[in-house]
Amino acid sequence: MKRSNGEGSICRRSNGKGWVGSLTLGHDENGKQLRRFVSGDTQQEVRAKLDAIKQERERGTAAPSNARLTVAEAVDRWLTYKARDLRLTTMTDYRTHCQKFIVPKLGSVRLDKLTAMHVEDLLVSMLDSGQSAARATRCLKIVKMALSQAVDWELVGRNVAERIKPPKVQRQEMKVWNPAEVQRFLTAAEGHRYHALFYLALVSGMRRGEMLGLRWSDVDTARAQLTVARSVVYVAGGLHVSEPKTAAGKRVITLSPDVLEVLTAHRLTYGVNELVFSSSKGNFLNPSNVARKFEVLCQRASVPHIRFHDLRHTSASLLIRSNVSAKVVSDRLGHADSGFTLRTYVHVFDDQRRAAALSLGEMLREAGD
CATH class of the missing domain: 1.10.443.10 (Intergrase catalytic core)
Structure with missing residues (x-):
């Protein structure tokens, strides 16, 4: 729900699990909003976080979320975070898809400026260049996971890839011997x-x-x-x-x-x-x-x-x-x-x-x- 100017806004996460909120802290030299994002399991938790940020703003100590972070930097942080728990083969697969496809196409985009159309363009470009639907689907899954973590880290207010549908993968007929x-x-x-x-x-x-x-x-x-x-x-x-x-x-x-x-x-x-x-x-x-x-x-x-x-x-x-x-x-x-x-x-x-x-x-x- 939207609140009065300067009070911030609160809404459900796009996947329906939990709530997110945002608060404008000012503007940069180009007039762009500098925002702070928060998340929580309940609406009340998010409101409390926004109220705390407003107090910081009044004291002059509030800092925006890492607004100038690029997708490439966010993906790199996510990969480092995931490396602690995943098998070597899984991490190698993630890194390969990020380095070959995701970062070259989306890496220079600022994280807070990333849109669903950016992600859609990634999928289209992969398919147009001859990559399989399965590989494009894999990249979409990785982008969704990385952005979901960015929401949890309160770097962005929502996961713009959450509702994007993967390309249809033609299931290959299984080959077996009699x-x-x-x-x-x-x-x-x-x-x-x-x-x-x-x-x-x-x-x-x-x-x-x-x-x-x-x-x-x-x-x-x-x-x-x-x-x-x-x-x-x-x-x-x-x-x-x-x-x-x-x-x-x-x-x-x-x-x-x-x-x-x-x-x-x-x-x-x-x-x-x-x-x-x-x-x-x-x-x-x-x-x-x-x-x-x-x-x-x-x-x-x-x-x-x-x-x-x-x-x-x-x-x-x-x-x-x-x-x-x-x-x-x-x-x-x-x-x-x-x-x-x-x-x-x-x-x-x-x-x-x-x-x-x-x-x-x-x-x-x-x-x-």
């Missing part, structure tokens, strides 16, 4: 140093980095299970060990007898150190090298070209088609909840539902067998 193609690939990979790695990927649905970080101490042959405790990722020109992608990523995976047999044979042949899968020198395998070997074996097996990560999707698809529940598949893949699993593999579950649409006569025959 059982015959899986068998052809594994036959072609027999005797290869990475055979056990591919076998485990297909049966467990583990991420590549999780397997590259796997140690023999994580494998419990007596209980027929392994523990996913870390991941190896390639970031900023080097390999780094980090925690799994999500809290749910720290999990225990039950192993079938055939997997234990393959892992045991692999250890007898290549188990030179604590790493389950390592280079000939005992170092971490480079993810890019693994991907290249995978492509070579795909050609040798004459199977459809898929990404290494699609082995994870293939594993999930095979589990679902074997009537394994969404909850079990979710736990095995390390998803935060089974709802995400259902959304990701909705087409596979739809196939299963259609297959379950039996007539009463068919159901009675099945039950009687």
Whole structure:
């Protein structure tokens, strides 16, 4: 709500969570308003903050919010703030999108002068230059997060990107192998140093980095299970060990007898150190090298070209088609909840539902067998 001149204004945040207020403290040499922004959970809290600023103004000690801060400076502060809590891979992703797209387009704009149209222009320019809708959407998400923090820091009164809709992302059809193609690939990979790695990927649905970080101490042959405790990722020109992608990523995976047999044979042949899968020198395998070997074996097996990560999707698809529940598949893949699993593999579950649409006569025959 607006108040009388000099009293400031108060309104709800654009996302409906909390309140924001602003107060004009004067004008600069060009006649532009110098304003101070505040925020709070309740209207009363914001009003109290504005009243305190008015007292500062009367004493001559009130200073405007950092009105001359540019978007580039605000983004840099936000990245420094987020670096304390985020994984290295996530921070690298944020920095890359900021440096390549956000700052070149918006960096010179003063934070308090940034408008929704500035952000819309960023998205349009990215799409016009051939960037994907997914990448533009990622940039929009980062801008929204940075501006939301700027509101919390009381640098601006509102998040101008809050209501901007992301460009429509065309969902790519998931590529997976059928059982015959899986068998052809594994036959072609027999005797290869990475055979056990591919076998485990297909049966467990583990991420590549999780397997590259796997140690023999994580494998419990007596209980027929392994523990996913870390991941190896390639970031900023080097390999780094980090925690799994999500809290749910720290999990225990039950192993079938055939997997234990393959892992045991692999250890007898290549188990030179604590790493389950390592280079000939005992170092971490480079993810890019693994991907290249995978492509070579795909050609040798004459199977459809898929990404290494699609082995994870293939594993999930095979589990679902074997009537394994969404909850079990979710736990095995390390998803935060089974709802995400259902959304990701909705087409596979739809196939299963259609297959379950039996007539009463068919159901009675099945039950009687």
